Amino acid sequence: MRFTTRPAPPLDNLGDLRAEIDRIDAEMHALLIQRGSIIDQLIAVKRTSATGSAFRPGREASMMRRVAERHRGLLPLDTVEGIWRVIIATFTYVQAPFSVHADISGGDAPMRDSARFHFGFTVPYRAHPTCLAVIEAVAASRGDLGIFRLDPDGSGASSDAAPWWEGLVGEGRPKVIARLPFIERPTHPAGTPVFVVSNPLDDPAAAQRDWVLHATRVGAWAPEAARALQDLYGEVVARAPRGPGEGEGQGEGQGKGHCLLLAVPGGVGTRQLHEALTRAGAAPEALDEIGSHAARFRV
Numbered sequence: 442m443r444f445t446t447r448p449a450p451p452l453d454n455l456g457d458l459r460a461e462i463d464r465i466d467a468e469m470h471a472l473l474i475q476r477g478s479i480i481d482q483l484i485a486v487k488r489t490s491a492t493g494s495a496f497r498p499g500r501e502a503s504m505m506r507r508v509a510e511r512h513r514g515l516l517p518l519d520t521v522e523g524i525w526r527v528i529i530a531t532f533t534y535v536q537a538p539f540s541v542h543a544d545i546s547g548g549d550a551p552m553r554d555s556a557r558f559h560f561g562f563t564v565p566y567r568a569h570p571t572c573l574a575v576i577e578a579v580a581a582s583r584g585d586l587g588i589f590r591l592d593p594d595g596s597g598a599s600s601d602a603a604p605w606w607e608g609l610v611g612e613g614r615p616k617v618i619a620r621l622p623f624i625e626r627p628t629h630p631a632g633t634p635v636f637v638v639s640n641p642l643d644d645p646a647a648a649q650r651d652w653v654l655h656a657t658r659v660g661a662w663a664p665e666a667a668r669a670l671q672d673l674y675g676e677v678v679a680r681a682p683r684g685p686g687e688g689e690g691q692g693e694g695q696g697k698g699h700c701l702l703l704a705v706p707g708g709v710g711t712r713q714l715h716e717a718l719t720r721a722g723a724a725p726e727a728l729d730e731i732g733s734h735a736a737r738f739r740v
Contacts, residue, residue, distance in 0.1 A: 473528070480532050495536035496586065496639060498619040499649035501529055502735035505623035509740050518740065519630050522622075527561040540565040542578045544589035544605075551633040556588060558631035559621050572605030579615045579638055587615065587638040593679050604681035606656045606702045609731035615640050617654050617732025625739045638732065650707035651736035655714060657725040658683065660698040666723035673717055675705035707733065 487495075508525050512518055533539075541560050543552040545568045556566050567585075569575045575587040589605065609616055619637035622629055642648055659666070662680075670676065679702040705714055715728050 476528075476532065477535070480535060484536055495533045496539070496584075496618070496642070497533075497644075497647045498637070499647055499735060502619070502623050502649055502738075504529065506738050509624045509738065518624070518626075519628075522624055523558055523630075526559050530560040531563050534560075534564050537584060540567050540582070540585045542567045542569055542575045542585055542587040544569055544572045544575045544587075546571055547590055547592070551631075552588065552590070552635070555621060555631045555633050555635050560586075573603075573608050576605065576608040576615050576638060579640060582640070584640065588621070588635045589638075591620075591634040591636060591678065593677075594681065604679070604700045604702070606654070606679070606731055607700065609638065610656050610727075610729045613641065614731075617734060618642065618648060620652075620734040620737065623735070623738065625737055636732075636734070648733055649735035650733040652704050653707050653709070653733045654678065654731050655703045655705065655711070655728055656731045657701050657703060657718075657728045658698065659701060659718070659723045659725055662699050662701070662723055663721070665721040666718055669717045669721035669723075670703065670705075673705050673709050673714065675703055675709065675714070678702040678704050702731075 505522065505525065508521060509518065512521055541556045541564055543549075543556055543566065545552050549568055552568070553566065556564075560566075567578065569578060572589040575589055579585050579587040608614070615638045617636045618639050621635045621637060622632060625632070667677070681700045683698045683700055703714070711728060711730060715725055718725055
């Protein structure tokens with residue numbers, strides 16, 4: 442069955458209007474059933490029986506962008522986006538079941554709202570006290586996802602622990618694969634900015650690399666370093682002081698240095714970033730790629 446948008450026929454009584462609504466509802470339901478049958482075929486073709494292997498953040502970001510671009514009419518975009526998110530997440534879960542682990546150190550309500558809006562109620566929701574606990578839960582799973590809010594001060598861990606992004610450093614460790622919401626707007630019903638992390642995707646091409654994230658440690662961070670990053674169209678997403686005993690003796694006003702989470706466009710390589718920071722007097726002691734995500738789409 443092929444579905445095409447068409448204007449409603451001229452109807453002049455309440456009974457005819459309700460009958461037309463019933464027809465549209467039945468057609469939408471039939472299309473969902475048809476989508477399910479295609480997903481069933483997709484499972485057979487891809488043999489995606491392993492948990493979590495069906496998540497495709499780049500494709501999802503593109504789908505949500507198209508939804509926002511083509512939407513019009515009386516129905517609020519909030520509702521349309523929510524419907525699509527439930528459809529996408531639920532069919533992904535059907536392909537390969539997974540749970541969503543959330544950091545609730547800043548409160549459970551906004552994280553639960555984000556998880557339910559973006560992944561629906563079929564996908565299990567697991568709450569954790571810190572970002573690092575979320576990362577470890579994802580690392581121990583076969584394919585779960587983790588979400589935590591973007592905190593510029595690196596919170597989500599105790600004061601004597603490493604910032605959360607350092608839990609993503611290393612081969613085989615979980616990585617950032619998306620930033621939510623896919624469609625940003627001031628009145629978004631689940632607008633808390635969050636990162637999504639997963640174990641390394643089985644298909645690297647499924648990742649969206651509009652923005653690439655790097656974890657770094659520097660002994661000093663001066664305005665020159667910030668300008669060098671801006672020249673690359675990058676930004677400091679979050680920063681945290683280095684732990685006790687680290688980076689001492691860096692000079693007056695420099696303290697113990699910083700652990701930084703940097704975001705740069707996908708075309709900026711690690712070497713280029715390292716050289717730019719070094720020239721600006723903030724030579725990285727470590728510079729590790731810890732994930733990527735799609736460009737932010739605002740309406």
